[in-house]
Amino acid sequence: MLLRHTTDKIIDRSALTINPAKTCQPIGAMYAALGVHGCLPHSHGSQGCCSYHRSMLTRHFKEPVMAATSSFTEGASVFGGQANMLQAVTTIFSTYEPDIIAAHTTCLSETIGDDLTQMAKKARDEGKIPAGRHMIGTATPSYVGSHITGYANQLTSFVNYFAETTGEKSKKLNILAGWCEPSDMREIKRLAKLMGVEINLLPDTSDVLDTPMTGKYRMYPKGGTTIPEMVSMGDAKKTIGLGHWCTRGAAVALENKCKVSFVIEDLPFGLKATDRFIQALSKYGIAKIPTEITDERGRLVDMITDMHQYLHGKRVALWGDPDEIIPIAEFLVDIDMKPVYIVSGTPGKHFMERMENIMTVKCPEAKYKNGERADLFLLHQWIKQQGVDLLIGNTHGKFIARDENTPLVRVGFPIIDRVGHSYFPLVGYTGAIRLVEKMLDAILDKTDATCPEEKLELVM
Amino acid sequence: MPQEVQSNVRTIPGIISQRGCTYAGCKGVVLGPTRDILNLVHGPVGCSYYAWLTRRNQTKPESETDVNFMMYCLTSDMQDENIVLGGEKKLSQAIREAYEIFKPHAIGLFATCPVGLIGDDIHAVARKMEAELGINIFGFSCEGYRGVSQSAGHHIANNKVFTDVVGLNDTPDEGKFRINMLGEYNIGGDAFEIEALLEEMGITLTASFSGNSSVYGMEKAHTVDLNLVMCHRSINYIAEMMEKKYGIPWIKVNFIGAEATAKSLIKIAEYFEDAELISKTKAICERELKKVKVALEEVKPITNGKLAMMFVGGSRAHHYQELFNEMGMDTVAAGYEFGHRDDYEGRQVLPDIKVDADSRNIEELVVEKDPRLYDQSKQDFKKKKEAEGYLFEHYEGMMPDMKKNSLVIDDLSHYEAEVLIEQLKPAVFCAGIKEKYVIQKMGIPMKQLHSYDYEALMLHLAEL
Numbered sequence: 002m003l004l005r006h007t008t009d010k011i012i013d014r015s016a017l018t019i020n021p022a023k024t025c026q027p028i029g030a031m032y033a034a035l036g037v038h039g040c041l042p043h044s045h046g047s048q049g050c051c052s053y054h055r056s057m058l059t060r061h062f063k064e065p066v067m068a069a070t071s072s073f074t075e076g077a078s079v080f081g082g083q084a085n086m087l088q089a090v091t092t093i094f095s096t097y098e099p100d101i102i103a104a105h106t107t108c109l110s111e112t113i114g115d116d117l118t119q120m121a122k123k124a125r126d127e128g129k130i131p132a133g134r135h136m137i138g139t140a141t142p143s144y145v146g147s148h149i150t151g152y153a154n155q156l157t158s159f160v161n162y163f164a165e166t167t168g169e170k171s172k173k174l175n176i177l178a179g180w181c182e183p184s185d186m187r188e189i190k191r192l193a194k195l196m197g198v199e200i201n202l203l204p205d206t207s208d209v210l211d212t213p214m215t216g217k218y219r220m221y222p223k224g225g226t227t228i229p230e231m232v233s234m235g236d237a238k239k240t241i242g243l244g245h246w247c248t249r250g251a252a253v254a255l256e257n258k259c260k261v262s263f264v265i266e267d268l269p270f271g272l273k274a275t276d277r278f279i280q281a282l283s284k285y286g287i288a289k290i291p292t293e294i295t296d297e298r299g300r301l302v303d304m305i306t307d308m309h310q311y312l313h314g315k316r317v318a319l320w321g322d323p324d325e326i327i328p329i330a331e332f333l334v335d336i337d338m339k340p341v342y343i344v345s346g347t348p349g350k351h352f353m354e355r356m357e358n359i360m361t362v363k364c365p366e367a368k369y370k371n372g373e374r375a376d377l378f379l380l381h382q383w384i385k386q387q388g389v390d391l392l393i394g395n396t397h398g399k400f401i402a403r404d405e406n407t408p409l410v411r412v413g414f415p416i417i418d419r420v421g422h423s424y425f426p427l428v429g430y431t432g433a434i435r436l437v438e439k440m441l442d443a444i445l446d447k448t449d450a451t452c453p454e455e456k457l458e459l460v461m
Numbered sequence: 462m463p464q465e466v467q468s469n470v471r472t473i474p475g476i477i478s479q480r481g482c483t484y485a486g487c488k489g490v491v492l493g494p495t496r497d498i499l500n501l502v503h504g505p506v507g508c509s510y511y512a513w514l515t516r517r518n519q520t521k522p523e524s525e526t527d528v529n530f531m532m533y534c535l536t537s538d539m540q541d542e543n544i545v546l547g548g549e550k551k552l553s554q555a556i557r558e559a560y561e562i563f564k565p566h567a568i569g570l571f572a573t574c575p576v577g578l579i580g581d582d583i584h585a586v587a588r589k590m591e592a593e594l595g596i597n598i599f600g601f602s603c604e605g606y607r608g609v610s611q612s613a614g615h616h617i618a619n620n621k622v623f624t625d626v627v628g629l630n631d632t633p634d635e636g637k638f639r640i641n642m643l644g645e646y647n648i649g650g651d652a653f654e655i656e657a658l659l660e661e662m663g664i665t666l667t668a669s670f671s672g673n674s675s676v677y678g679m680e681k682a683h684t685v686d687l688n689l690v691m692c693h694r695s696i697n698y699i700a701e702m703m704e705k706k707y708g709i710p711w712i713k714v715n716f717i718g719a720e721a722t723a724k725s726l727i728k729i730a731e732y733f734e735d736a737e738l739i740s741k742t743k744a745i746c747e748r749e750l751k752k753v754k755v756a757l758e759e760v761k762p763i764t765n766g767k768l769a770m771m772f773v774g775g776s777r778a779h780h781y782q783e784l785f786n787e788m789g790m791d792t793v794a795a796g797y798e799f800g801h802r803d804d805y806e807g808r809q810v811l812p813d814i815k816v817d818a819d820s821r822n823i824e825e826l827v828v829e830k831d832p833r834l835y836d837q838s839k840q841d842f843k844k845k846k847e848a849e850g851y852l853f854e855h856y857e858g859m860m861p862d863m864k865k866n867s868l869v870i871d872d873l874s875h876y877e878a879e880v881l882i883e884q885l886k887p888a889v890f891c892a893g894i895k896e897k898y899v900i901q902k903m904g905i906p907m908k909q910l911h912s913y914d915y916e917a918l919m920l921h922l923a924e925l
Contacts, residue, residue: 002525003529003532004532004533005525005526005529006528006529006530006533006562006563012558012561012562014558015554015558016537016551016552016553016554016555016557016558017501017535017536017537017554017555017558017559017562018506018535018536018537018538019533019534019535019562020513020532020533020534021506021509021510021534021536021538023506023510024506024507024510024511025505025506025507025508025510027507028507043475046574046605047482047483047484047574047604047605047606048472048478048480048481048482048605048610049481049482049483049484049485049508049605049611050482050507050605052478052479052480052481052482052485052895053481053485053507053508053511053512054511055895056511056515056893056894056895057511057515059894059895059897059898060515060894063898064898065898065899065902066895067477067875067899068477069475069476069477070474070475070477070478071474071475072471072472072473072474072475072476072478072480073574073605073606074471074606074607074608074609074819075606075607075818075819075822076818077606078574078577078578078604078606085474086474088473088474088475089474089475090475091475092473092474092475092476093475096475096476096876097477097876107574108504108505108507108539108544108573108574108575109574109575109578109605109606111575112544112574112575112578112579113578142505142541142544143504143505143506143507144505144539144540144541144543144544144575145540145541147506212902214901214902214904214925215902216902216903216904217902217903217904218879218899218900218902218903219902346506373538373540374538378533397513400532
């Protein structure tokens with residue numbers, strides 16, 4: 002047993018988190034900023050923050066992840082980090098030539114009260130920012146919320162800084178993507194295109210964190226939301242935010258600044274969430290749903306029908322980020338699976354309300370928790386009390402999977418021991434087909450490997 | 462007068478550096494790989510999260526039921542109210558809960574950036590909770606901003622382990638030849654290989670600092686005859702302090718590369734002046750080198766004369782050159798991420814290294830001879846052997862091994878890496894995970910030298 006000290010005896014913890022189902026804000030800001038073209042994320046804090054975030058994102062995407070740091074020493078921590086930040090601005094524009102520096106704070110710079118907006122103004126006033134280039138500051142205190150909060154705050158900063166109103170509404174819709182993979186963002190664009198709806202997608206990490214090998218390294222790959230796109234978001238006729246946690250802040254900011262009204266939907270994981278997304282695209286984009294998309298939906302429903310017998314009643318433990326696991330939980334319930342244990346380290350009351358709605362009728366036995374101490378240790382203890390058939394979550398679950406001899410379907414962040422997530426989407430109907438395929442493979446592979454010999458069947 | 466290699470100095474803000482922080486060096490490098498110290502990180506969630514099994518240190522408890530905390534990531538997960546009102550109470554409660562769940566023999570507390578800034582006293586908490594729970598609890602003031610790189614954290618870790626763990630148990634292990642291994646972190650299972658060789662030789666490995674390591678070994682580390690130092694940068698402090706306090710001499714070893722390994726094993730055997738041990742060791746080396754020769758014959762036609770670059774750590778960018786040499790490869794450019802002058806120029810420059818403001822805030826322990834346990838005979842023996850030409854505490858650093866016209870660059874930046882590759886087109890570039898995919902995108906084969914990506918190197922990348 003690897004997690005040999007985990008037992009079914011749950012003690013009431015009020016201070017200690019063990020094996021967290023979240024991480025801290027700045028990495029979310031870094032990921033979101035990578036989805037803007039020509040943007041270099043900058044970590045205003047000790048070198049370790051930047052190094053850790055880059056390493057984790059690199060392991061997950063198996064792609065270059067560039068970001069700079071203010072390299073705080075003790076002096077900066079005592080006297081404030083302004084001198085470091087201003088020097089960094091000069092260094093970055095002269096050495097790495099980005100269009101945008103997206104600086105975010107850390108627990109260190111937040112604790113000493115550094116104000117990046119003021120520093121950006123000072124850098125501008127002192128001529129450290131070349132013409133046509135930009136520096137944006139975002140407060141991402143690591144001791145508030147989670148990596149999801151940091152992602153959301155970075156998006157809010159982008160729209161606050163760039164979006165402008167010309168007075169003339171465009172035909173475009175804004176789509177704010179919650180935290181998902183480059184493949185998912187590519188799929189969202191494909192679906193909008195099939196619908197004939199023009200969109201501004203923010204952020205867009207496709208063609209940034211899934212780039213081809215060409216023999217030439219490009220520090221700023223061709224993908225990412227462009228500055229003109231972000232500017233024009235102020236003229237869009239509607240904003241669709243995909244994910245309450247990740248996108249609500251930016252959607253509200255756009256409404257306040259540019260009077261673009263918004264609607265928040267789930268990230269389109271699974272059948273119903275995709276239905277709602279496609280309907281929103283259709284409604285606000287004033288577009289018909291094409292046969293290609295209804296056919297994709299039909300294929301998903303067909304596949305579920307074909308294989309329902311292997312899915313129904315299966316007990317699932319699920320963990321990850323709320324914008325992702327809420328629609329996934331809904332999908333599992335829709336196909337008669339039982340997501341009995343769910344945790345997310347990201348706080349927010351909305352989580353419990355949504356889960357209650359999803360579970361009350363079809364999976365009343367479900368246990369779910371979010372926020373502080375809603376961690377993998379607790380999830381594992383629940384599993385120790387009564388086992389599950391399937392685990393769905395990030396790579397950190399592999400130790401539980403091995404100890405409990407339970408298959409794991411890797412979904413979410415981080416996935417640092419397998420590939421595929423950045424290339425094959427899980428959103429949309431085809432993404433849901435892939436999720437069902439992955440779950441079936443996991444469940445049936447285990448059945449085939451462990452059932453009594455006389456029970457091994459050729460046909461399934 | 463040889464040139465001074467400027468190192469262990471600040472990275473310019475804004476530069477995309479390989480470096481991490483003091484906390485990373487303290488928790489991730491030195492303490493992380495010990496399976497039975499319960500490590501609890503006091504801070505917001507991220508610091509503990511990112512150091513959770515990411516350095517790929519392996520560990521093998523002695524039995525199925527033996528203590529193993531390596532898979533657990535503990536944090537006080539500080540919230541804004543803890544930053545405003547102080548986090549000592551939450552930390553104390555977290556320790557209580559950790560004790561109730563895990564019943565550990567020892568707990569290490571790690572301070573992250575905000576902890577030092579708001580004035581939480583983790584050492585006071587450690588003392589209070591030690592009294593309450595009756596186990597060994599110690600704190601590391603390893604706030605990320607303390608040094609210019611991970612290196613400061615190594616020093617802080619060395620100090621605390623030396624004062625609070627080493628020396629707690631005076632009962633020596635059984636065995637004729639007793640040693641400690643310092644600075645071998647069992648990344649990818651390296652230590653398993655070394656341990657197997659030492660065991661076959663008949664050497665007793667009491668403690669490892671720290672790979673596949675146990676706190677129980679560390680507690681009696683002062684009872685050995687000899688310390689081996691692998692990663693000079695991260696662990697030389699403890700070797701020095703153990704010599705001062707207990708009289709245990711130390712030697713530098715390197716187990717990267719077959720010849721280097723053989724040389725190190727024979728040097729260990731020769732220390733003990735035991736004819737049987739020496740002949741056995743030589744036989745083992747001969748046997749193993751034969752196998753290596755077969756492998757070398759296979760790879761040499763591919764590797765011979767090829768250029769390599771390596772930029773990692775504080776020792777590995779040197780150690781790995783021995784392995785590459787054996788394969789006939791030339792290291793044309795190398796440098797450390799967090800090395801000091803002595804790692805480049807050798808320990809003879811130690812007295813000349815100026816202590817700057819960034820190093821001054823790391824405590825330099827005043828260590829004196831232990832009146833009861835200092836073993837003068839070990840030092841007398843050392844003197845005798847020194848007179849015979851046996852080298853103790855000897856490390857010449859990287860520079861003597863760098864060929865003429867090769868490049869040595871400290872704290873390589875991303876931009877410098879790009880230029881080096883464009884101009885010199887190496888056959889292989891070695892660094893860390895953050896560099897890996899940048900280099901590969903340029904069509905250059907890349908290997909990590911810390912968190913390994915194991916065998917096979919796609920040398921025909923350019924042909925695809």
